[in-house]
Amino acid sequence: MSGEIVNYWPLLGVLAVVVGFALRLNPALVVMTAGFITGLAAKRSPLDVLEIVGKAFTEKRFLLLFLIALPVVGLLERHGLKEHTQAWIARLRGATMSRLLIAYLFLRQLLSALGLTSVGGHPQTVRPLVAPMAEAAAEAKHGALSQDERERIRAMAAATDNVGLFFGEDIFIAFGAVLLIQAFFADNGMTLEPLHIALWGIPTAVCAFAIHAWRIQRMERRIAQAAHLASQPGEAASARDASDEPA
Secondary structure: OOOOOOOOHHHHHHHHHHHHHHOOOOHHHHHHHHHHHHHHHOOOOHHHHHHHHHHHHHHOHHHHHHHHHHHHHHHHHHOOHHHHHHHHHHHOOOOOHHHHHHHHHHHHHHHHHOOOOOOOOHHHHHHHHHHHHHHHHHHHHHOOOOHHHHHHHHHHHHHHHHHHHHHHHOOOOOOHHHHHHHHHHHHOOOOOOHHHHHHHHHHHHHHHHHHHHHHHHHHHHHHHHHHHHHHHHHHHHHHHHHHHOOO
């Protein structure tokens, strides 16, 4: 032990992010505020913080490439991509919301583990394809959906993409987070190979897949139960009408 005092004040930035998102404030404003809080708590000047933010923006501009897909997605949606997707899914026999989302989770996680993280995503895959397909599959299986159920299905589709990407990319040996973990341990005197770190990410990815698949199935069971309860008043009324008919 070196006996150096660890400065935990920069962690206030994490608290700022949690509070800002809990209050549903503007995400960009929350992140920038948290960055300044962290920088100032780490005894950096405001100019130093701006320099760090500017450097990170210029070095990571490739992350904004997804914006290129937005006009294409908008054009496809204007010409009925969502409607055609829902109609196609409705014609498939055996297609359920849970099967569809679990299959997408597996595919997303597998491709992310191979480094193909840009294949899927919220703007180019979830919004125009996965979410409408999940809605159509649930509606074909359980009947008409309420607006609340539709919003929950869309949220689950987005969460499925997040889980598949986050826990899949940690298995990819050249992913930045793996190299960051290696650098962190190296700074603390522990030498680890990126391959070992990636391999230890596999059990976590398997657990994440199993847990999220269970959450998807539980959500569909709730939709099925709600549809069954909604159909009971109609069945009871039909039974009363039948009993009132003269013999």
